[in-house]
Amino acid sequence: MAPSPRPSAGSTAIALPPMGCGTWAWGNRLLWSYDPSMDGELERVFRRAVAAGAYLFDTGDSYGTGRLKGRSEELLGQFNRTYLGPNRDRVLLATKLAAYPWRLTRGSVRRAAAASTERLRRIDLAQLHWSTANYAPWQEGPLLDGLGDLYERGLVGAVGLSNFGPKRLLEIYGRFRDRGIPIATLQVQYSLLSTYPVTELGLKEVCDDLGIRLIAYSPLCLGLLTGKFQNLGPRDRPPQGLRGILYRRLVPILDPLLDCMGAIARDRQKTLSQIALNWCIAKGTIPIPGAKTLAQLEENLGALGWLLDSGEVDALDRAAAALDRATIQNIFQTR
Numbered sequence: 001m002a003p004s005p006r007p008s009a010g011s012t013a014i015a016l017p018p019m020g021c022g023t024w025a026w027g028n029r030l031l032w033s034y035d036p037s038m039d040g041e042l043e044r045v046f047r048r049a050v051a052a053g054a055y056l057f058d059t060g061d062s063y064g065t066g067r068l069k070g071r072s073e074e075l076l077g078q079f080n081r082t083y084l085g086p087n088r089d090r091v092l093l094a095t096k097l098a099a100y101p102w103r104l105t106r107g108s109v110r111r112a113a114a115a116s117t118e119r120l121r122r123i124d125l126a127q128l129h130w131s132t133a134n135y136a137p138w139q140e141g142p143l144l145d146g147l148g149d150l151y152e153r154g155l156v157g158a159v160g161l162s163n164f165g166p167k168r169l170l171e172i173y174g175r176f177r178d179r180g181i182p183i184a185t186l187q188v189q190y191s192l193l194s195t196y197p198v199t200e201l202g203l204k205e206v207c208d209d210l211g212i213r214l215i216a217y218s219p220l221c222l223g224l225l226t227g228k229f230q231n232l233g234p235r236d237r238p239p240q241g242l243r244g245i246l247y248r249r250l251v252p253i254l255d256p257l258l259d260c261m262g263a264i265a266r267d268r269q270k271t272l273s274q275i276a277l278n279w280c281i282a283k284g285t286i287p288i289p290g291a292k293t294l295a296q297l298e299e300n301l302g303a304l305g306w307l308l309d310s311g312e313v314d315a316l317d318r319a320a321a322a323l324d325r326a327t328i329q330n331i332f333q334t335r
């Protein structure tokens with residue numbers, strides 16, 4: 001199947017929904033305890049998300065651990081092929097092509113996209129997963145040119161970036177503009193616990209000026225903003241790996257923010273997750289929360305169809321700013 005309709009050069013309009021779904025957990029045993037027995041539930045998550053209007057799915061060619069590398073793209077391609085329900089024609093399959101150290105040429109980006117297309121069957125949005133500017137600036141040019149080639153050759157519906165800050169974005173923007181290639185999206189870590197590139201660096205304003213839509217990844221701070229890790233019982237296992245680090249760093253100081261979220265949630269008859277996601281939407285970004293179960297997805301969908309008012313957003317901003325530390329930035333995030 002061909003990618004979704006392409007925007008004309010000079011316009012960045014692809015039909016993005018107010019919220020999407022992340023699929024990092026699909027195939028990831030190490031951090032997310034994935035097991036193939038979850039696939040049926042993940043397919044239900046896919047189907048319900050599309051039907052409810054959260055039809056943007058974010059994956060990556062590096063997703064899946066060990067032998068399961070590529071599993072996230074494979075599952076997504078498989079689920080999409082057999083889905084016949086509402087919004088079928090609106091589904092957006094967005095993948096991220098990793099800037100691996102051995103990907104050095106524009107041809108290597110085309111080969112990576114071909115492999116992802118085989119798993120997904122089509123790519124509606126191809127994103128460069130991270131910038132190499134912080135450690136191998138010479139590598140980035142060919143990768144960006146390769147991304148542009150994908151669009152020019154009609155191999156993908158649109159192109160986007162990930163983990164770029166405003167300074168680096170402005171430096172490379174002309175490279176795409178000169179070829180008449182719109183950058184449709186930029187995704188960065190963004191949540192009440194991670195505002196660095198958007199607020200501190202002013203990324204939203206730059207994206208607005210350039211007509212680029214901002215996608216918020218890890219909008220629940222890997223689950224911490226659901227509040228579920230606050231008072232674990234003696235039998236509950238605390239999260240492991242990267243989540244374990246965040247858990248030890250943030251859980252002890254989170255109560256004031258969660259209290260503020262809780263007060264708004266009670267007023268509005270919403271949950272903490274819904275407040276966290278709606279805050280991203282109120283800030284003009286598209287959150288892509290990961291959901292491993294239908295119940296989690298249903299809860300997250302409750303963030304749609306209403307909007308926090310400016311007083312509530314201000315109160316949440318103040319409560320988040322008052323914490324004495326935030327989450328850890330991806331080391332690839334540029335300024």
Ligand SMILES: NC(=O)c1ccc[n+]([C@@H]2O[C@H](COP(=O)([O-])OP(=O)(O)OC[C@H]3O[C@@H](n4cnc5c(N)ncnc54)[C@H](OP(=O)(O)O)[C@@H]3O)[C@@H](O)[C@H]2O)c1
Binds near residue numbers: 221
């Ligand atoms: N561009 C990048 O470099 C980059 C980096 C990271 C992520 N991403 C993308 O962003 C997506 C989302 O970020 P993320 O997965 O890191 O974190 P997240 O969306 O903040 O958290 C997702 C996790 O929280 C838990 N959860 C979700 N909804 C819940 C609910 N309603 N109640 C309780 N728990 C809930 C689930 O894990 P448990 O059930 O295990 O608790 C879920 O996997 C990823 O899937 C990926 O597509 C991109």
